Amino acid sequence: MPDTLEIDGLGAAYGGKPVIDGLSLAPFVPGSVTSLIGPNAAGKTTLLRALAGLHPAKGAVRLGGRDLLALPLADHARYVTYMPQSLPQRVALSVLEGVAGALRASPVEGPALSDAALMGRALEVIELVGIGHKALEGLDHLSGGQRQLASLAQALARSPRVLLLDEPISALDLYYQLRVMKLVQRLARERGMMVIMVLHDLAIAARWSDRVVVLAEGRVMADGPPAEAISAEVLAQVYKVRGRVEQDGADLRIAIDDILP
Known part of the structure; x- marks a missing residue:
């Protein structure tokens, strides 16, 4: 069986204040694309940086039998690559x-x-x-x-085993957004990579992801296939908006009607 990525009881803080506390997720499997969505300050970037070994964290992050958090950064980087929001x-x-x-x-x-x-x-x-x-x-x-x-x-x-992308399409026009998402999805399949990316566009996350994890205040609010993780209830609870989510064949249609009072 190919190695999976497991996150168990992960915690990370800024300035002594917990950002993620005891976060556990079902294993990530090779060849898959997972999107992390949620409002600002939900802990998405902190989670990616902790997985990359770039932010102090407690708990366990295992790739196969390896405890990645126990590895020196140079060895950690043999398996995990992190793309920040922008180059220096x-x-x-x-x-x-x-x-x-x-x-x-x-x-x-x-x-x-x-x-x-x-x-x-x-x-x-x-x-x-x-x-x-x-x-x-x-x-x-x-x-x-x-x-x-x-x-x-x-x-x-x-060509890492785990590819972490922090808002990889935020500065791109529509053509390049779709080009990048198609490319990432194809290479994940071909190379057996596990891709975990932060996205803000719910429609793109739903269209190009195998799995969606919804975070808010460092906690997992929903996790599963896009049609299960993105719902009207999640939109209201997490984003404070009133919206409709409908399945249309293989696609998920998301319509936002208004903000909630």
């Missing part, structure tokens, strides 16, 4: 150099790639996300959306 500012690298650097830092099975082969593979990933024409452009010269795509290329180049 003023990075003096081209898109190609940034992706090639991510490849160099990735665990290698078999003989190491030559420089030419490494650059060729980096360019393939850049083409996949749709910014091949920007490969030689400096990262600090890109638009916000292009920087987001460059960051995604760096994350995908590492």
Whole structure:
């Protein structure tokens, strides 16, 4: 059986104040895409950073038989890759150099790639996300959306077991939003990755996810297939809005009517 990702009793805090406390979730399975949704300050980004080993946490995060929280960060990063909401500012690298650097830092099975082969593979990933024409452009010269795509290329180049994406489409137009979601879903299936991403667009989360986890105040409010996790009751309880959720074939239609008093 392929390794699953298990989260049991996870806790994390900022400034001594708990953000996530005792959070447990059913195992994540290889080849799946899970969306984390919920209002601001729900704990979504904190959860991703804790899973990535970038934020102190207690509890257990297990990948197969490995306790990821007990691993040194360098070993943790062999299995888990985290894409933040934006790249650091003023990075003096081209898109190609940034992706090639991510490849160099990735665990290698078999003989190491030559420089030419490494650059060729980096360019393939850049083409996949749709910014091949920007490969030689400096990262600090890109638009916000292009920087987001460059960051995604760096994350995908590492081919992790677990890929964590924090609002990966927030700066993209509709075409690139759909392109990215299709690509992430396809690569999750092909590579057997477990993708966990933070999204704010409920319709996109419902359309492209196998599973949706709804968080509010660090607690799990709903968890399951999109049609089960996103409901009128969840919209009212979590988002404080009145809405309708209807199944239309394979799609979920979400209509928001008004805010609640």
